[in-house]
Amino acid sequence: MTFSVAGFRFAGCAAGIKKAGGLDLGLIVADQPVVAAGVFTRNLVRAAPVDVSIERLRLGRARAVLANSGNANACTGAEGMAATLASTQAAAGLLGLEATQVLPASTGVIGSVLPAAKLEAALPGLVERLSADGAEEFAKAICTTDRWHKIAHGTLKTAGGPPASVLGIVKGAGMIHPDLGPAPTATQGSGPLHATMLAFFVTDAKVERSALQSALERAVELSFNACSVDGDTSTNDTVLALASGLAGPANEAALFEGLLPVCRELAKQMVLDGEGAQHAVEIRVEGLADDAAARTVAKAVATSLLVKTALFGKDANWGRLLAAAGRAGVAFDPGAASVSIAGSRIFDKGKPLGAAAEAVATRGMTEPSYGIVMTLGNGPGSFTYLTCDLGHGYVDVNAGYRS
Amino acid sequence: MTFSVAGFRFAGCAAGIKKAGGLDLGLIVADQPVVAAGVFTRNLVRAAPVDVSIERLRLGRARAVLANSGNANACTGAEGMAATLASTQAAAGLLGLEATQVLPASTGVIGSVLPAAKLEAALPGLVERLSADGAEEFAKAICTTDRWHKIAHGTLKTAGGPPASVLGIVKGAGMIHPDLGPAPTATQGSGPLHATMLAFFVTDAKVERSALQSALERAVELSFNACSVDGDTSTNDTVLALASGLAGPANEAALFEGLLPVCRELAKQMVLDGEGAQHAVEIRVEGLADDAAARTVAKAVATSLLVKTALFGKDANWGRLLAAAGRAGVAFDPGAASVSIAGSRIFDKGKPLGAAAEAVATRGMTEPSYGIVMTLGNGPGSFTYLTCDLGHGYVDVNAGYRS
Structure with a gap:
């Protein structure tokens, strides 16, 4: 299957950044300067490419994205910054652009300086590979x-014309618990935040920059910012959106409606690919005073280690679900709470429904994807948070990541 | 080794509460009514014995503690409450006390009603076993x-006399991240909180109730409330302190100074016994504006899954340490940060010191107990948080706990 969006070309190649080899350098190029927006990790410790992309996005337009895996170029100081600047300068030179039109993004091991020479050596071949249907190669890289x-x-409604296209590409498996915001302000680092996630969206819709930024932020809030693999946060989280304007005009509402399902699909894929995970589980909390309260509780449940290991063990353990909800700092009456897993009610208005009900739920917990619903009152507030199980695979991946 | 404190007797027995058998019911009895204080889980979802002990502690004095393992009696509604009341009533009857003088505590599986009949059947034998040197049997139960x-x-300084004794007993391995406070108020559930931890302290010092309560809270804040196995919180966390007054008088300062090292020793044992853990690791954060900021950062690091799996993998991964610190919401300059593991500096003022330094640190990470120091600035604030590694053992214990 190939995907293309008018005005964009993509490529990926093996630049030798990954010790084990394989595709590790990707490029997206727009035929003309395009409207660009982005959200980034709120982690106080930001990698060099994040700082550079934040700065360059202030121009409002861009021509290219240069993304690599195998090296996050985080905690690498002035040397790392120089490597990011040199590699985007090299790409710009080959493409006949200003360096400021190239947005960098990196993911991989923290603390090693990006090997700019390897990128520069690979760039001519990478530029040659650029093609309208190279998105898959980029995604792999x-x-x-x-x-x-x-x-x-997905598609975007446009004013009076045929729908525009939107294509989303994401990478992420561990250190996933995004809390992305627009370019940092004085309040940077004031929120929790999490994830090594890179996501790129391209659309041919004709949009205002402010509408694209706002729609992206809103869609991210309900998708990437509402999913968690391990509750940890990256120094490198980056989401960029580029709009070529070759199709019809789309306003903020159309952008949001078009971006949201694509973001949610990518978030689900990311969680399902959670390091070692076998199940993507939607934690829905409802019946609280407002959505913010429901989000707080859903997040506490979705990030509880005891809940996540119970999901791994296919244990319909409503006790751990309620205990996690109870420490979220949101008031509810445990005696009126109900819990369903995979469509089977196992705890009803404060009372467990017993082994037979739990056995049905346990069967549902063998599915790759299912939902948990916790009804904690009669209020209108609800929120759905996406999580995954945590088992031996996660430990294996993360205990020896650098070795 | 035996331990005794004037005025107290202890016992433990097998009451058949645990499916697998073994000691599961413990009793502490004071010869006379004694001064009593306590702190409890701040989880909104509290087990019946927690509610009962909170209520009975309002009297300020107690005669006995009845504690069981194998069943937490949490989320068990009115039936669970009746079982807790019946079992303490039975103990009181045998001991010639009022039921309100017996403080209950339970730990084990959530969601099953405490089998009060089993406790009642075992109680006569348990009472017969009471002895001054039965603390170890109680601790096992x-x-x-x-x-x-x-x-x-440990010991407590008394005014003008020989030191008084203090004996502490704790259980806890998983669901450990205590956040204990005095009896819940309108703000209950407003803090994070975590743990299935039961701890009991007895002393023969002569104390005021308010001094004991205050000293206990302060000592817990710097020990149990500053350690974490999995960041999860129990419905049952209970810490009780009883003072017989048979030795000399101790004021709040003496109580705090005497309790703190005992609390810290027990917290360390608990973390070292973290489910599947092989290392107890002190995360010390220093150089921030105040201790509260340092505590926030230390806690974020101590509870990071990526940090804990790196500890399991003996990976001197300063990148994960800094990334976890960076998401704590406390401002610091990563470019001025330094990190040492097991006495070996691996990251100095924003720069990694390389493989040789990390190799030394990695050797230190094979020890059962070591420290990590993160210096994040020049401020006077510091805090030490105790954590452990997280590996396959944790997954094994928690994925199949109820089966």
Whole structure:
């Protein structure tokens, strides 16, 4: 299957950045300067490419994305910054652009300086490979511990014309618990935040920059910012959106409606690919005073280690679900709470429904994807948080990542 | 080794509460009514014995503690409450006390009603076993997934006399991340909180109730509330302190100074016994504006899954340490940060010191217990948080706990 969006070309190649070899350098090039928006990790410790992309996005337009796996170029100081600047300068030179039109993104091991010479050596071949249907190759080039590359596409309503296209590409498997925001302000680092996630969206819709930025932020809030693999956060989280304007005009509402399902599909793929995970589980909390309260509880449940190991063990353990909800700092009456797993009610208005009900739920927990619903009251607030099980695979991947 | 404190007798027995058998019911009895204080889980979802002990502690004095393992009696509604009341009533009857003088505590599986009939059948034999040197038997009776029972003892300065004794007994291995506070108020559930931890302290010092309560809270804050196995919180966390007054008088300062090392020793044993853990690791954060900021950062690092799996893998991964610190919401300059593991500096003022330094640190990470120091600035604030590695053992214990 190939995907293309008018105005964009893609490529991926093996630049020798990954010790084990394989595709590790990707390039997206727009035929003309395009409208660009982005959200980034709120981690106080930001990698050099994040700082550079934040700065360059202030121009509002861009021509290219240069993304690599195998090296995050984080905690690498002035030397790392120089490597990021040199590699984007090299790409710009080959493409006949200004360096400021090239947005960098990196993922991989923290603490090693990006090997700019390797990137520069690979760039001529990479530029030659650019093609309208190279998105899959690009998607593969940005993978690290991902078990598969992740692409989703959708459409955007335009004013009076045929729908525009939107193509999304994401990488991410561990250190996944995004909390992305726009370019950092004085409040940077004031929120929790998490993930090594790189995501790129291209659309041919004609959009205002502010509409694209706002729609992207809103869609991310309900997708990437509402999913968690391990509750940890990356120094490198980056989401970029580029709009070529070759199709009809789309306003913020259309952008949001078009981006959201693509973001959600990618978030689900990412969680399903959670390091060692076998199940993507939607934690839905409802019946609280407002959505913010429901989000707080859903997040506490979705990030609980005891919940996640119970999911791994296919244990319909409503006790751990309620205990995790109870420490979220949101008031509810445990005696009125109900819990369903995979469509089977196992705890009803404060009372366990017993082994037979749990056995049905346990069967549902063998599915790759299922939902848990916790009804904690009669209020209108609800929120759905995406999580995964945590088992031996996660330990294997993360205990020896650098070795 | 035996431990005794004037005025107290202890016992433990097998009441058949645990499916697998073994000691599961413990009793502490004071010869006379004694001064009593306590702190409890701040989880909104509290087990019946927690509610009962909170209520009975309002009297300020107690005569006995009845503690069981194998069943937490949490999320068990009115039936669970009746079982807790019945079993303490039975103990009181045998001991010639009021039921309100018996403080209950339970730990084990959530969601099954405490089998009060089993407790009642075992109680006569348990009472017969009471002896001044029965603390070890009691300590064994409250263990669940603990690999060993945990006792520590110390002394308390008294006014003008010989030191008084303090004996502490704790159980806890998983669901450990205590956040204990005094009896819940309107703000209950407003903090994070974590742990299935039961701890009991007895002293023969003569104390005021308010001094004992205050000293206990302060000592817990710097020990149990500053350690984490899995960041999860129990419905049952309970810490009780009883003072017989048979030795000399101790004021709050003396109580705090005497309790703190005992609490810390027990916290360390608990973390070292973290489910599947092989290393107890002190995360010390220093150089921030104040201790509260340092605590926030230390906690973020101590509870990071990526950090804990790196500890398991003996990976001197300063990148994960800094990334976890960076998401704590506390401002610091990563370019001025330094990190040492097991006494070996591996990251100095923003720069990694390379493979040789990391190799030395890695050797230190094979020790059962070591420290990590993160210096994040020049400020006076510091805090030490105790954590452990997380590996396959944790997954094994928690994926199949109920089966």
